Amino acid sequence: MSKTLPRLLLPALLAALAPSLAAAAPRTLRVDYYHTGNAREERYSLDRLVVEPLPWPGNPSRPIDDTNLGKYLFEIRDRGDNRILYSRGFASVYGEWETTGEAQQIDRTFQESLRFPLPEGPVQVVVKKRDPRNAFREVWSLLVDPKDPFVDPSLPASPGPLIEVEKHGDPALKVDFLVLGDGYTAAERGKCEKDAKRLAEILFTYSPFKERRQDFNVWALCPPSDESGISRPSTGVHHRSRVGATYDAFGSERYVLSFENRSLRDVASFAPYEFIEILTNSPTYGGGGIFGQYSTVAADSLWAPYVFVHEFGHHFAALADEYYTSDVAYGPAGERIEPWEPNVTALRDPKDLKWKDLVAPGTPLPTPWTKEPFETSAREIQARRRKIRAENRPESEMDALFLEEREKETRMLSANEHAGKVGAFEGANYEATGYFRPQVDCVMFTRDQVPFCRVCQRAIERVIDLYSR
Numbered sequence: 001m002s003k004t005l006p007r008l009l010l011p012a013l014l015a016a017l018a019p020s021l022a023a024a025a026p027r028t029l030r031v032d033y034y035h036t037g038n039a040r041e042e043r044y045s046l047d048r049l050v051v052e053p054l055p056w057p058g059n060p061s062r063p064i065d066d067t068n069l070g071k072y073l074f075e076i077r078d079r080g081d082n083r084i085l086y087s088r089g090f091a092s093v094y095g096e097w098e099t100t101g102e103a104q105q106i107d108r109t110f111q112e113s114l115r116f117p118l119p120e121g122p123v124q125v126v127v128k129k130r131d132p133r134n135a136f137r138e139v140w141s142l143l144v145d146p147k148d149p150f151v152d153p154s155l156p157a158s159p160g161p162l163i164e165v166e167k168h169g170d171p172a173l174k175v176d177f178l179v180l181g182d183g184y185t186a187a188e189r190g191k192c193e194k195d196a197k198r199l200a201e202i203l204f205t206y207s208p209f210k211e212r213r214q215d216f217n218v219w220a221l222c223p224p225s226d227e228s229g230i231s232r233p234s235t236g237v238h239h240r241s242r243v244g245a246t247y248d249a250f251g252s253e254r255y256v257l258s259f260e261n262r263s264l265r266d267v268a269s270f271a272p273y274e275f276i277e278i279l280t281n282s283p284t285y286g287g288g289g290i291f292g293q294y295s296t297v298a299a300d301s302l303w304a305p306y307v308f309v310h311e312f313g314h315h316f317a318a319l320a321d322e323y324y325t326s327d328v329a330y331g332p333a334g335e336r337i338e339p340w341e342p343n344v345t346a347l348r349d350p351k352d353l354k355w356k357d358l359v360a361p362g363t364p365l366p367t368p369w370t371k372e373p374f375e376t377s378a379r380e381i382q383a384r385r386r387k388i389r390a391e392n393r394p395e396s397e398m399d400a401l402f403l404e405e406r407e408k409e410t411r412m413l414s415a416n417e418h419a420g421k422v423g424a425f426e427g428a429n430y431e432a433t434g435y436f437r438p439q440v441d442c443v444m445f446t447r448d449q450v451p452f453c454r455v456c457q458r459a460i461e462r463v464i465d466l467y468s469r
Contacts, residue, residue, distance in 0.1 A: 025172060027118040028147065028269070031125055032233070033263055035094040035110045039103040042094070042336050044140040044438035045129065047111070047262070048146055050269075051146075051153040056117040057171035057272035063087070063117075069318040069340065070291055071095045073136050074114050079122040086116045086162035090292030091318070093257060095198040100250050109126055111261035119146055120315050134340055146367040156266035159223035159242065163193055165200055175467045176216045178263055180264075180294075181222040182243035183230040183281035192222035195299040202305045204311065206443070208457050208464070215468040218357075219271045228278045230256075235392065243268055245280045250289065253389050256286040264294070271273040274467055275316055277308070284395055285402075289314030302399045306447050311454065313444055317459045320344040322428045322437040322445040325378035336434045343444060344429045347436045355438055355455045358422040367423030369416045369440050375432065377412070381405045401415035402447060412446045413441045422454055 045127040063086045065073070068090025078085055094110040097103055114125065122145040127137040145151075145193075168174055179200060181192035198217045203209050209216075223242040231238045231246035236254055244260025247253065258278060260266050268276055276294040280286075285303050289295035289311030297308040313319040320341035336346045339355075345354060350365035359365070381401065388397050413419060419440050428437040438455035441448055452460065 005019065011397055012268050025057075025060075026116075026234050028052040028054060028056045028115055028145070029118040029151075030265060030269070031114045031142065031144065031194075032113075032265065033112055033142075035112050035188075036107060037090065037094070038096065038105075038107050039098050039312045042098070042139070046142060047149065049144060049151045050265075051118060052269040053155055054269065055171075055271055056118065057176045057274065058468070060172055062466050062469070064072055065089050065466065067318075067466060068241075069106050069342070069463075071340070072127060074380075075126045076116050076119065077124040077126060079124055082124075085119060085123065087271065088116075088292065089318070091290050092293060093259065093261075093290060096290065097250060102250070105169065106116060110259065113261060113265050114144070119144075121146070123153040130334070130340065132337070133229065133309070134337055156269065158191070159221045159267045159270055162271055163196065163222070165197055165219035165220050168217060169216045171217060172469060175215055175274060175434060176219065176352065177277070178222040178268055178271045179218065179219070179277045179279055180243060181279050181281065182241045182245040182258075183225050183228060183239065185224055185226070185228050186224035188228060189222050189224065192279070193220060194291045195281075196220040196222075197391065199277070199279065199299070199304065200307050203309060206309055208461050212461070212464050215464055217272070221267060221271055223267050225281075232282075243278055245278050247282075247284065247286050254286045256280060256288045257290075258294070258296070263458060275312075277312060278313075280448075281341070291315060291318040303402060303447065306443070308324075309335050310443050313460070317463045318342065319444050319456050319458070319459060321358050321443055323437075324427050324430050324432050325375060325382060336431075339429060339435070340365060341429075343438055343442075343453070343455050345424060345436050346434060346454060347424050350424065353424060355422060355458075358419060358454050358458075359424075363418065363421055363423045365424045367421075367440075368416050369423050369425050370412055371416065371427060374412060375427075376408070377408055406449075408445050409441075410450075413446070413448065 030050040030052055032046045034047055035044045065088045071091045074398045075084050076086040092112055125142040125144050127140040133139045141464040179196040204213045225241045227239045230427045233248045244258040245256055247256055249255040251256035278294055278296040279299050282287055282298045283300040284298055285301045287297040287307035293308045295311040295315035297304050318341055320343055338346050382389050384401055422438050424436040425440050426436050429435040439453035441454035
C-alpha cells in the first residue's frame with residue numbers, strides 16, 4: 001500500500017522510520033567532491049562535508065564490501081589504528097565520460113559524493129581506482145574529522161513529503177530503494193507517486209527481486225519542478241529541474257543522466273536509501289544506470305518497464321551491457337583484459353570461465369549462436385532508428401520500430417540450439433568480438449520479454465545479501 005508520511009518535520013520523520021534504530025544508528029556523513037580531468041589524467045578536490053538529516057540506513061553487520069565490484073572503491077579508515085571501518089565499490093559519471101571522445105579533447109569537472117556512517121573520531125577517506133590490469137590503486141586520500149567546525153549539519157530545502165511505497169522492516173536490515181521523481185510540477189505530484197508505484201511493482205516481477213521482495217523497502221520523493229519534463233538539448237529543450245536529469249548525456253540521444261549531483265544528494269537525503277531510481281516525467285525512450293550512483297528511466301515511454309529493469313541492473317549489481325550493435329558514446333576498449341563486471345568475460349581460458357559452475361556438461365565454449373543473421377538485422381534496425389531521430393519524427397514511429405525489432409529478435413534467439421543454457425556467447429560489452437555473455441538472451445542484451453540470465457541473477461542476489469543480511 002502506498003501512503004504519504006507527514007510533512008518533513010525531522011522528529012516526526014525519524015519516528016516514522018525506525019524508533020529503535022534512530023537512537024542506535026549514527027547519522028550519515030557525506031563527502032561531496034569534484035572529479036576533474038580528461039582521458040589521460042584526473043584530479044580530486046573537496047567541495048564540502050555534510051551530515052545528512054537521517055540516521056545511517058546501512059546494514060551494521062556488513063560494513064565491508066567483499067563483492068569486488070566497481071571501477072572505484074572507497075575505504076573509511078580509523079586514524080588511530082588504520083582499521084577499515086567501511087568500504088564500498090562504485091562507478092561514476094566521470095568514470096564513464098573519460099572513455100568518450102570528448103575526454104580526449106578537453107577537461108571536465110563532475111560532482112560526486114561518498115556516504116558512510118558518521119564516525120566517532122577522525123578517519124582517512126581513501127579512494128582507489130582500477131589500474132590497466134584491474135587492480136585497485138589509491139588515487140585520492142582525505143582526512144575527515146567529524147568535529148571539524150566546517151562539517152555542515154544544516155537541513156537542505158525540503159523536497160516534499162516522503163512517500164512510503166513499500167516497507168518491510170527497519171532500514172538497517174533492508175535494501176532501501178528510493179524512487180526520485182524529476183520534472184514533475186506540484187500539480188503532477190499524484191502522477192509522480194503513481195509512476196513510482198507502477199514501476200517498483202514491475203521490478204518485483206523479475207527474479208530474484210520477486211523472491212527477495214521482503215528484503216526491500218521502497219520510498220519515493222517528488223520534488224516539485226517549475227516546468228513539466230526534463231531537458232532534451234538535441235531538440236532545443238532545456239529545463240532546470242531539482243534533480244537535474246537530462247537526455248543526450250555524452251551526445252547519446254537516449255542516455256539520461258544527472259550532472260547535478262550536489263542537488264540530487266540534498267534531495268535524496270530526506271529518505272533512507274542505498275539505491276536511487278530517477279524517474280523522469282517524459283515520454284521519449286531513454287534511461288541510464290551507473291553502479292552505486294543511480295539509474296534513470298523515462299516514466300511515460302512505452303519501453304519504461306524494460307529500461308527501468310535493465311538500467312537498475314547496472315546501478316544495483318554492476319551488470320555490464322551485453323548488447324553490442326547499438327550506438328554508444330564510449331570508445332572501444334584497448335587490451336581485452338578480464339572485465340570486473342560479473343556477467344561478461346574475455347574468455348582467455350574456457351577452463352577458467354568465471355561462471356563455469358553454471359555451465360552444463362557438454363556445452364561448447366565458446367557457445368555457437370545465430371550471430372551473423374542477428375547482426376545483419378540489427379544493422380538495418382539501427383539505420384532506421386538513426387533516421388527517425390535525425391528527422392525528429394514522432395515517438396510512436398520509434399516505438400513501432402522497437403516492437404518490430406523485438407518480434408524478430410525473440411523469434412531468432414529462442415530458436416538457437418543453446419537457448420536457455422549458460423555458456424559463453426560471443427558479442428557483449430559493446431564489442432562484436434572478444435567479449436562473451438553468459439546466455440544467448442537476457443534483460444541486459446535485448447528488449448525481448450526475457451528474465452535476467454542465471455549469472456545476472458546470482459550477481460543481484462549477492463548485492464541483496466550485502467545490504468539485508
